[in-house]
Amino acid sequence: MIFVPRFRSVACLASLALLPTACGVTPSPRAADRVVVPSGPAVIDFVDPARVPRLGVGTIAQDSPQVHLTYPTLADAPALGRGLRAWLRRAVRDRVAAAPRGAGKQEVGQRAVNADWRLVAATGDVLGVRLRLGELTGDGWTNGFSTFWYDRPGAALHPSADLLRPGGLATLADAVRRLVAVRRTGVAPSLITPDPELFDSLTFTRRGDLVVELDDPRIGATERIAVEIPAASAAALLSDLGRRAQAAVRASVPEATTPPAGQRPAPSAAAAPRGGSAVDCAERPCVALAFDDGPGPYTASIVQIMRRYRACGTFFVLGGNAVARPDLVRHVHASCGLVANHTWSHRDLTTLPPSEIADQIRQGRHAIGTVTGTTPALVLPPYGSADARTAAVARELGVTLVRPDVTAGLADPGAIAERALTGARRNTIVLLHETRATVEALPKVLYGLARRGYIFVTVADLGG
Structure with missing residues (x-):
């Protein structure tokens, strides 16, 4: 549709x-x-x-x-x-x-x-x-x-x-x-x-x-x-x-x-994930900061902070939000950010029959691809929930399911920063939600990880 x-x-x-x-x-x-x-x-x-x-x-x-x-x-x-x-x-x-x-x-x-x-x-x-x-x-x-x-x-x-x-x-x-x-x-x-x-x-x-x-x-x-x-x-x-x-x-x-x-622009027929860095993560310590549930009122602020630290990130956006705010999706896409799929409406995929799992993924891909011209190949399942049926549907659609290594949660800024800094390891994915608390915590996260020598890349740059 x-x-x-x-x-x-x-x-x-x-x-x-x-x-x-x-x-x-x-x-x-x-x-x-x-x-x-x-x-x-x-x-x-x-x-x-x-x-x-x-x-x-x-x-x-x-x-x-x-x-x-x-x-x-x-x-x-x-x-x-x-x-x-x-x-x-x-x-x-x-x-x-x-x-x-x-x-x-x-x-x-x-x-x-x-x-x-x-x-x-x-x-x-x-x-x-x-x-x-x-x-x-x-x-x-x-x-x-x-x-x-x-x-x-x-x-x-x-x-x-x-x-x-x-x-x-x-x-x-x-x-x-x-x-x-x-x-x-x-x-x-x-x-x-x-x-x-x-x-x-x-x-x-x-x-x-x-x-x-x-x-x-x-x-x-x-x-x-x-x-x-x-x-x-x-x-x-x-x-x-x-x-x-x-x-x-x-x-x-x-x-x-x-x-x-x-x-x-129309979505490309076969688009590869767009990485934001030429860094070889096998040689240098990388970390992929990811943001989900956007685009929304905090997307522009997150992009601005990431730019200040010359950091690339991955934005897993909802199809329904992307349709409403294509300007923000284009803003992320034009910056050092990879726009990926978080389904259409954030329903737990493990609670749906296969046809509806596919529909959620397809609708999200179409909405994002229509805005950016690049059909996303990465999917972050809502709530991090995926099972064998979800994986089978993903294989059939030719997309890759992403599972974060660290989820910073929805708590206060101090707790978000502490969880991100404590959990981050070499070549890990750290997921932050697009909230006001994340905006407040993000500078501390970026500063702390940079001091430890991490290079900020997209999820696609990690090579799976």
Whole structure:
């Protein structure tokens, strides 16, 4: 799947005519509410985030339980990032609190929460953000969607239900109840109630049709169920914000699918890892400093510090972040830095079936290669987790899995520096996360290792 410059998600939906004029049907008044007009697959267009000025990426991460959440930020609209961060923190807290008490260490270790995002609108005064929140339990991964709408004039982040006029939620619930019954979705119609949390992911197609995504386990949904309300019918349900959001989605679809010349070179067909040094690490003591989870708010500072010490490094970036901040990826690539793959959305690969492992690696490679022109051959598995299935998929894709020798952790700057300096040995890989604490610790790490005679190289320079 190609993720730039336009994203698409296809779901088999059905259109429900709420009004007599919808879809050219003129039923009797009593039959109007029962008319179901099947439609073809509806397409939700996702906006290329690189085209949104001053867009950034925020991250919430921890290792136990495994939590990795990303969300968009806007430099000129801080309420967007604050609101999304607060919602994600609550969601994680609720899920961790729901974990069974007294679970064994192995069971607890298998719990994880992951979130990534797409933009569904980014034009004018309205920005739409669709979050995918995944949770790993003993039964595997479950995924849910929540779409939020940021209103620039009001500097407020709105849940999807705010797209509807007063009373509109009840009308929409009635329509969806009838539709899921007719379409035999497996959802009990009686469970479809006008609950804002149930209708937490509303967006629009490029035609203006209202798309309702249902994935709440309370209604027995085991996978994403989506229904579509034609634009003509949806008009009567929308609030002022809803009408502006609908217009923003229509206006946000890029007219051209070709990126500006020089902005995004196509990935090379067979690219070798790009090293940053001609040093022979068999003759001289080398150490490879690696950074993961970027690009993000600390990438530029890390590059600047590395330049000050004339040091090369390896940046294992997430595909989703690379798509949002290609400028930072190019900045690393142009400096003495090797850009490598940290998968698309930071899910523990050992918890996924082989097809999804491959998808995570491929999507990350494509996003990075599209920006740099060099398809990365190195992959750092999230959380350092890899098993025989992961290794088999990597061999099939022709990529090399990287395992760091030292991981400096997410602690305070002093602890990060101490762990890096204590653990570093000749020809080892020292992994640091892209955090504020790492930025503060990095000068001490570089100074200490340089005094011990180490040469700073990329992971590729170590020769495996």
